[in-house]
């Protein structure tokens with residue numbers, strides 16, 4: 001078994017063992033959404049970095065729909081890794097996660 005497969009299996013196990021959040025987003029009855037704190041030390045450093053990056057990107061996609069320069073609307077580009085202002089054409093990127 002390769003290291004990536006082992007990490008995926010450990011992450012699935014950690015997700016299955018974590019208690020569900022009571023204020024979860026709308027989800028199907030068989031889905032459980034967990035916060036970063038629910039996972040705590042159950043995942044290794046590499047999994048944690050990927051998860052924190054994904055949560056940070058999701059937050060940026062949710063919370064930054066307008067251009068910080070002119071306030072214009074934006075469109076997603078590069079599969080969601082950047083936004084382009086529809087008014088001033090500036091390209092915006094999420095802030096890098098810090099260690």
Ligand SMILES: [Zn+2]
Pocket residue numbers: 067068069070071072085086087088089090
């Ligand atoms: Zn703009």
